[in-house]
Amino acid sequence: MQVGIMRTLDLWLAEDHTRVENRLCQREAVSQLVEVYSRLCRAAANTRSAVMPQTMPQMLDTLKLMLGRSSKVAVALATGGLVTALLEPLTGGLVGGPAAANMANAPILRAKLLEIIRIMYQHYPRPKEFIMKYRIQ
Numbered sequence: 001m002q003v004g005i006m007r008t009l010d011l012w013l014a015e016d017h018t019r020v021e022n023r024l025c026q027r028e029a030v031s032q033l034v035e036v037y038s039r040l041c042r043a044a045a046n047t048r049s050a051v052m053p054q055t056m057p058q059m060l061d062t063l064k065l066m067l068g069r070s071s072k073v074a075v076a077l078a079t080g081g082l083v084t085a086l087l088e089p090l091t092g093g094l095v096g097g098p099a100a101a102n103m104a105n106a107p108i109l110r111a112k113l114l115e116i117i118r119i120m121y122q123h124y125p126r127p128k129e130f131i132m133k134y135r136i137q
Contacts, residue, residue, distance in 0.1 A: 002036060003055060006062040013069050021070045030080035037063065038085035044109065060112040067119045074123035083120060083134050086113050 013020045023029055037059070044056045067074040090113055117136075124130040 002040075003058045003062065006036075006059055006066075010062050010066045010069070013066055013073075017069070021072050024066075024070070024073050025076040027080075030076045033077060034080045034082045034085060037082055041085050041089050041113075044089060044106075056109055057112060060109070060116060064112070064116050064119065067116060067123070071123040074120050075125065078120040078124055078130070083117060083130075086117055087134060087136075089113070 009020070009024070013024065024033070040056055040059055067077070090110060121127060121130050121136075130136070
C-alpha cells in the first residue's frame with residue numbers, strides 16, 4: 001500500500017509540480033516522509049522483518065524519482081533527517097553490525113540507497129557541510 005501511495009505522490013509531483021512541491025516541503029509532510037523511510041530502513045535491516053523483499057526497492061525507486069524531479073524536496077528531506085535514516089543500514093552493514101546483516105547481503109539495495117544519498121548531496125546548498133555533517137567518506 002505504501003508503494004502505491006508513494007507512486008501516486010510522485011505522479012502528482014510530475015503533473016502539478018509547483019503546488020505539490022510546496023506541500024511536500026512543509027515541515028509536517030517532510031517529517032512524515034522521513035518517518036516512512038526511516039521505518040522502511042529499520043525494517044529492512046532487521047532480519048525478522050515482515051517487509052516484503054520487493055517493497056524496499058520499489059519505495060527507493062519512487063523516492064529517487066521524486067528527488068530527481070524536485071531539488072526543493074531533496075533538500076527538505078535531507079535537512080529533515082532522511083540522510084541519517086538512509087545511512088544507518090549502510091554504515092551498520094559495512095562494519096558488520098548484527099542489526100544490518102540483512103543489508104550487507106543486498107548489494108542492489110545498498111546501491112539504491114547510495115544513489116538517493118548522492119542525489120540529495122547534489123541538490124544540497126552546501127555540499128561540504130553535507131559531507132561533514134553526515135561523515136561521508
